[in-house]
Amino acid sequence: xxxxxxxxxxxxxxxxxxxxxxxxxxxxxxxxxxxxxxxxxxxxxxxxxxxxxxxxxxxxxxxxxxxxxxxxxxxxxxxxxxxxxxxxxxxxxxxxxxxxxxxxxxxxxxxxxxxxxxxxxxxxxxxxxxxxxxxxxxxxxxxxxxxxxxxxxxxxxxxxxxxxxxxxxxxxxxxxxxxxxxxxxxxxxxxxxxxxxxxxxxxxxxxxxxxxxxxxxxxxxxxxxxxxxxxxxxxxxxxxxxxxxxxxxxxxxxxxxxxxxxxxxxxxxxxxxxxxxxxxxxxxx
Numbered sequence: 001x002x003x004x005x006x007x008x009x010x011x012x013x014x015x016x017x018x019x020x021x022x023x024x025x026x027x028x029x030x031x032x033x034x035x036x037x038x039x040x041x042x043x044x045x046x047x048x049x050x051x052x053x054x055x056x057x058x059x060x061x062x063x064x065x066x067x068x069x070x071x072x073x074x075x076x077x078x079x080x081x082x083x084x085x086x087x088x089x090x091x092x093x094x095x096x097x098x099x100x101x102x103x104x105x106x107x108x109x110x111x112x113x114x115x116x117x118x119x120x121x122x123x124x125x126x127x128x129x130x131x132x133x134x135x136x137x138x139x140x141x142x143x144x145x146x147x148x149x150x151x152x153x154x155x156x157x158x159x160x161x162x163x164x165x166x167x168x169x170x171x172x173x174x175x176x177x178x179x180x181x182x183x184x185x186x187x188x189x190x191x192x193x194x195x196x197x198x199x200x201x202x203x204x205x206x207x208x209x210x211x212x213x214x215x216x217x218x219x220x221x222x223x224x225x226x227x228x229x230x231x232x233x234x235x236x237x238x239x240x241x242x243x244x245x246x247x248x249x250x251x252x253x254x255x256x257x258x259x260x261x262x263x264x265x266x267x268x269x270x271x272x273x274x275x276x277x278x279x280x281x282x283x284x285x
Contacts, residue, residue: 014070021067030056033073036092036125041075043129044090044136051136054078057089074098077136081228084279085139090132096121097128101135102143141232141240145223148276152221155268159217163210170203220285222253227279235285256283 018031025035030053032038045051056072063069074091078084088101100119109116120131224233226246233249234240243249246257260275260283268274273283 017067018069018071021064021069023064023069023071027053027056027075030075031069031071032056032075033058033060033062033071034092034094036097037073037075037090040090040092040097040125040128040132043125044132047129047133048136050080051077052080052083054083054086058091058093074100079138082138087139088132088136090128096123097125099128099132099135101137103135103137104131141223141225141234144225144280145234148223148274148280148282151266151276152268152274152282155274156218159270160215163215163217167207221273222283222285224249224253224257224281224283225279226281252285253283257281 015029015031018026023031025032025038027038027041041053053075055076056074057076058073060071060073061068062071073093074089076086076089078086088099088103091098091100098119098121100115102118104118104120105111106117106119111117120128120135122128122131220236222233222235224231230242230244231246231249232240232242233253235253246254249257256272259272260269260281263269263275265275265277271284273281275281
C-alpha cells in the first residue's frame with residue numbers, strides 16, 4: 001500500500017517540501033527522521049512480511065538547507081489484509097528503538113502514561129525486532145467487540161428506562177386524587193370513581209405484557225465483524241464463528257445486517273441493531 005494514496009493536502013505538502021530540500025530518507029512517500037527506523041522496519045518485515053506501513057507517527061520539525069521540514073520518527077503498522085486496523089508503531093528517536101502496541105504493558109510506567117506504558121525501548125535494534133514480532137499482532141474479535149459493547153448496552157438500557165418513564169407519566173395524575181380514590185375503593189369494592197384513575201387502570205391492564213417486556217428488554221445480540229477476506233460473528237457468549245462472506249451468515253442475522261449496512265454509523269435502529277463502523281455491527285436477535 002502506498003502512503004501517497006492516503007495523503008491529505010498537508011501530508012502531500014510535507015512530502016514535496018522534503019524532496020525539494022534534498023532530504024534523503026523516505027519510506028515510500030513518508031519522510032522519516034532517521035534512517036534507523038527503516039533498518040528496523042526491514043528487519044521486522046523479513047520475519048513477518050505481511051506487515052505494512054500505513055502512515056507516519058511522531059512528527060519532528062527540523063531544518064535542511066534553510067527549509068523547515070516535518071519528518072516522522074516512527075511508522076504506523078498494520079496487516080496487509082486489515083489495513084484499517086493499526087496494530088502499533090515502530091520508532092527510532094535518535095537514541096533508542098521503540099515499539100508501541102496495545103498489547104504491551106510496561107510495568108516500569110503507570111497505565112495513565114499511555115504512550116510509555118504501551119511501549120518497549122532499547123538501544124539494541126534486535127531487542128525491538130523480537131518485541132515487535134511478539135506484540136505487533138492482528139486485532140482480535142474480542143478487542144473490536146469490547147470497543148462498542150457499552151454503546152449497545154446503553155441502547156438496551158434506554159429502552160427499559162423509556163418504558164418506566166412512560167408508565168410513570170401515565171400514572172402521575174393518580175397521585176392528585178389518591179386519597180379520595182382509596183376511600184371510595186374501600187367503600188364500593190374497588191370501582192374507580194375518578195376518570196383519571198379508571199383510565200390509568202385501563203392503560204395498565206392493556207399494556208401489562210408490553211411493559212413487562214420492555215422493562216426487561218435485554219435481547220440476545222450478535223456482533224459481526226466484516227473483514228476483507230472473511231466474516232466473523234459471535235452470538236451472545238458463544239464461540240466465534242467464521243464464514244467466507246455475509247451470504248453465509250444465519251438468516252436472522254443476515255437480513256438485519258443488510259439494513260444496518262446502508263444506515264449511518266452510530267445510529268441505533270430499534271429491533272434491528274447498531275452500525276458501529278462500516279465493518280462492525282451489533283444485530284439484535
